[in-house]
Amino acid sequence: MKEASQKDHVLIIEDSVATAILLKNYLTSMGYKEIHSCQDGKTGIDSFKDLVKSGTDPIVLLDFVLPDMDAKSIMTQLLEVKPDVKVILSTATEKTDAGVTELIRRGLYQYMEKPIRFEKLKQILDTLDEERKYFEKNSKHKVSADTDKDLYKEVDFVLKSQKQISLTMIKQLVGGDEVKIESYIKDLESKNKLTKLENRREMSCNQCDSVKVIQIFYCPSCQRNDFKMAKIIEHFKCGNFSEENEYVDDKCPKCRKEIKALGVDYRVLKNRYICNKCGEIFQELSSSFLCLKCENKSSIEEVRWKTSQFFKTANM
Ligand SMILES: [Zn+2]
């Protein structure tokens, strides 16, 4: 007999061993059998590449704060391997980070607050699972004319996984008859399952017009996407900039003199990025925009903007 439901692979990238074990146990109890767990960004990305190469499509549970790599660096690298990767981000503190808030608002990632609430995780995973099964089944018996019921169901899936979404995004994610989608949306609105928000501008690809466009990040100096967040100490006397942990025993790694008084002979710069490849330290990341549909990359000046009706969904 064929197995009724084969669950996805899950890749946990989490530096806290305790949290990783909790997650693993919980996922096992949910029926996930293939759970891979990594403690830093580098091994996480390597495992992800291996899993994709071997033909699996893992869901990634990513901790926002990891020792060796910034989450924006990891997400950029995952996307370059697989533009439709499903990432569930978990974070305790970085919710206000502009880049991430934007990703979450655009509904392209799921987001979980720490400490992790398992019922929230279950809800996200169940939706992903249901969605995947539905589309798998449907693509097998795809007939040219979808029934209206199928179309509505696809709209429901799209709405289930997002808090706010534009009409353009719904249409593009679902595909199919736009008039029918619009009338179904009106129907949901009248049943208070959707709330109309103001019109907003939304980025779209300058080649294929898709609004599935997300921001990716890289080092301004070498253009590579492997970097981490770091606390930097500037030693005024010799002009050295290094990570805090390189000042062993309070000695400057460049001039070997002791750093003495904060603000007098040295200062601490927080929230700097340091490139893992070229070692360059910088305050702002460079970024560009990746179209998840045609994989075209463009700068902020090149992206197109379109105005679209936004909706707030009632669930989640
Ligand atoms: Zn495109």
Ligand SMILES: [Zn+2]
């Ligand atoms: Zn670099």
Ligand SMILES: [Zn+2]
């Ligand atoms: Zn020095």
